[in-house]
Amino acid sequence: MKKIIRILACFILCWAALAEPVKAEADEPVMPVYYFQRPPYYMKLSNGKAGGFLVDITEMIFNQAGIPHQFVELPPKRILKEIEQNKFSCSIGWFKNSERETFALFSDVIYQSRPTIVVMRLSSMPLFPEKPTLDQVLKSSLALGIISGFSYGPVIDAAISSIKPTLYAISGDPENLLNMIYNERLDYVFMAPEEANYILRNDFSLK
Numbered sequence: 001m002k003k004i005i006r007i008l009a010c011f012i013l014c015w016a017a018l019a020e021p022v023k024a025e026a027d028e029p030v031m032p033v034y035y036f037q038r039p040p041y042y043m044k045l046s047n048g049k050a051g052g053f054l055v056d057i058t059e060m061i062f063n064q065a066g067i068p069h070q071f072v073e074l075p076p077k078r079i080l081k082e083i084e085q086n087k088f089s090c091s092i093g094w095f096k097n098s099e100r101e102t103f104a105l106f107s108d109v110i111y112q113s114r115p116t117i118v119v120m121r122l123s124s125m126p127l128f129p130e131k132p133t134l135d136q137v138l139k140s141s142l143a144l145g146i147i148s149g150f151s152y153g154p155v156i157d158a159a160i161s162s163i164k165p166t167l168y169a170i171s172g173d174p175e176n177l178l179n180m181i182y183n184e185r186l187d188y189v190f191m192a193p194e195e196a197n198y199i200l201r202n203d204f205s206l207k
Contacts, residue, residue: 028067028068029068029088030068030069030070031062031067031068031069031070031088031089031090032069032070032072032082032086032088032089032090033050033058033062033069033070033071033072033089033090033091033092034071034072034073034074034079034082034083034089034090034091034092035050035052035055035071035072035073035074035079035091035092035093036073036074036075036076036079036173037073037173037174037175038052038093038173038174038195039052039174039195039198039199039202040052040053040194040195040198041053041054041055041092041093041194041195042054042055042092042093043055044073049071050071050073053111054092054093054110054111055071055092057110057111058092058110061110075149075171076147076148076149076150076171077148077149077171079091079149080100080149083103083104084103084104094106094151095151095152095153095154095157097151097154097157113192113193113194114192114193114194115193116152116153116156116190116191116192117190117191117192117193117196118132118137118188118189118190118191119178119181119188119189119190119191119196120142120181120187120188120189121181121182121184121187124142124187124188127140127142128140134155134156134159135159135163137188138159138160138163138165139163139165140165141166142165142166142187142188143165143166143167143168143186143187143188144160144165144166144167144168144186144187144188144189144190145167145168145169145170145177145180145181145186145187145188145189146160146167146168146169146170146177146189146190147169147170147171147172147173147174147177148169148170148171149171152190156190168180168185168186174189174191174195174196174199175199177189177191178196178199178200
């Protein structure tokens with residue numbers, strides 16, 4: 001808690017339900033691989049197919065293992081329900097926690113993202129010291145935006161649960177959260193720098 005926000009570790013994991021992988025056979029069912037909109041990790045492309053560099057890594061892993069699969073886009077909360085109810089399924093990019101380990105088996109880490117950052121308007125920055133702590137940000141009067149059903153890692157999740165900041169949960173994606181900050185409907189969000197930089201540099205509709 002005493003460390004600054006920028007050194008909080010964020011891990012991206014591919015995880016699957018409790019089922020052992022097997023060699024592909026002619027009559028083997030197709031493994032659904034669930035994902036949601038979180039560029040540049042995974043996203044739905046204009047041609048309707050899944051894209052993003054973690055999709056590419058996952059594709060390579062399944063192809064090398066000989067496991068038939070199909071990428072399916074769903075909202076985060078729906079993905080968790082599908083994983084819990086359907087033992088022959090998996091999803092990309094989830095933090096490991098004790099609750100999820102009761103119904104899912106996590107793979108080894110396939111990618112480690114850069115440290116989590118806080119994204120906020122410049123006008124809010126004078127409220128904090130140059131290197132604010134997680135506690136200082138969450139205990140401020142500012143409103144935090146999160147994606148419903150999404151984990152921000154055990155440290156941040158636990159701090160949010162303990163401190164209980166003003167919180168707005170949406171069922172959208174990170175782009176929606178940045179739009180809400182831009183339009184002063186939210187004050188800040190936790191994001192990986194890869195996704196924040198991608199959204200801002202690709203001129204998404206922040207209006």
